[in-house]
Amino acid sequence: MASNQQNSASSAEIQLEDHPHQLPDLQELLTRSCTVHAPGTVANLVCGFDVLGLALNNPYDIMTLKIIEEPVVVIHNKDEYNLPEDPQKNVAGVALIAMIEKLDKKFGFDVTIEKKIMPGSGIGSSAASSAGAVVAANALLDNTFSRADLVQMAMLGEKLASGVKHADNIAPCIYGGVTLIRSIHPLDIVSVPAPPLFVTLVHPQIEVRTEDARQILRKQILLKDAIRQWGNIAGLVTGFMKSDYELISRSLEDVIIEPVRSILIPAFSEVKTRSLEAGALGGGISGSGPSIFMLSQTKETALLVEQKMKEVYGDTGIPFHTHVTTVNPEGVKRI
Numbered sequence: 001m002a003s004n005q006q007n008s009a010s011s012a013e014i015q016l017e018d019h020p021h022q023l024p025d026l027q028e029l030l031t032r033s034c035t036v037h038a039p040g041t042v043a044n045l046v047c048g049f050d051v052l053g054l055a056l057n058n059p060y061d062i063m064t065l066k067i068i069e070e071p072v073v074v075i076h077n078k079d080e081y082n083l084p085e086d087p088q089k090n091v092a093g094v095a096l097i098a099m100i101e102k103l104d105k106k107f108g109f110d111v112t113i114e115k116k117i118m119p120g121s122g123i124g125s126s127a128a129s130s131a132g133a134v135v136a137a138n139a140l141l142d143n144t145f146s147r148a149d150l151v152q153m154a155m156l157g158e159k160l161a162s163g164v165k166h167a168d169n170i171a172p173c174i175y176g177g178v179t180l181i182r183s184i185h186p187l188d189i190v191s192v193p194a195p196p197l198f199v200t201l202v203h204p205q206i207e208v209r210t211e212d213a214r215q216i217l218r219k220q221i222l223l224k225d226a227i228r229q230w231g232n233i234a235g236l237v238t239g240f241m242k243s244d245y246e247l248i249s250r251s252l253e254d255v256i257i258e259p260v261r262s263i264l265i266p267a268f269s270e271v272k273t274r275s276l277e278a279g280a281l282g283g284g285i286s287g288s289g290p291s292i293f294m295l296s297q298t299k300e301t302a303l304l305v306e307q308k309m310k311e312v313y314g315d316t317g318i319p320f321h322t323h324v325t326t327v328n329p330e331g332v333k334r335i
């Protein structure tokens, strides 16, 4: 989420690929405008902490960018979330400041953000803001930067929001589909082909800060747990690539992160048990939570899973939202 936190984020720490700086004339650039839909994402995909993620067709943020003469970022929020408009404290702001610096401060950006992905939901709200901003800015600049460059800039927003750079929301948001982040130093992003999947999410209206959800994690793990986890990650990626739903289902298991984080999420095991009984392939915590996601092979199952989630959360008395959606193959999209 866009943040008030003081985690420093600097464009000096990013090394971009070579890119052409042959930009159109400034007067021409000042006439341009770009509106994008920046999708929500599910990071981790259960077993792939920090290395796997997928983009959703819903929800998505709407962002409009224009170029301005002064080399600054001007932010207008068009929603009820009261996120900071100071660009140094806003995830879209820091990503765009990095781009302005890489362009030798020739001009700046005016950004209007209408968030539909609730901040703090675990559905990649902060990533949508920073990724949407840099993709829209790049479109205004005739795509002068590569997608990998954009990921690097957008990750500065994640660092601001959670204290740590991670790309498992940013990469699927920019590339679309399912992505594997094999490494962030150096950046190595792999798009993973996957069969049709339906995604059901429940978002309990409680706050779980990503920074806190990372701090509670164990710093050391047992080798036997690591072996089980990398077996599952390899199984999940293979299952996606072979359209093997049984293998996907078997591999949606997390023996390292979920046992620690799930205690922060009310009714987590009941949602999971009831969803599996309803026919879901599997699922778990979406990103760092509090949302829970489940994957299904058919829309009927995904809707039944939604019904079960509503029943479970209805009994808790905690307000919640649900979404039933599919995997978004293209990521941030110009409209």
Ligand code: HSE
Binding pocket: 043, 044, 049, 050, 051, 122, 124, 166, 168, 169, 210, 213, 214, 286, 287, 288
């Ligand atoms: N991989 C990150 C985490 C995603 O789980 O902390 C945060 O959305």
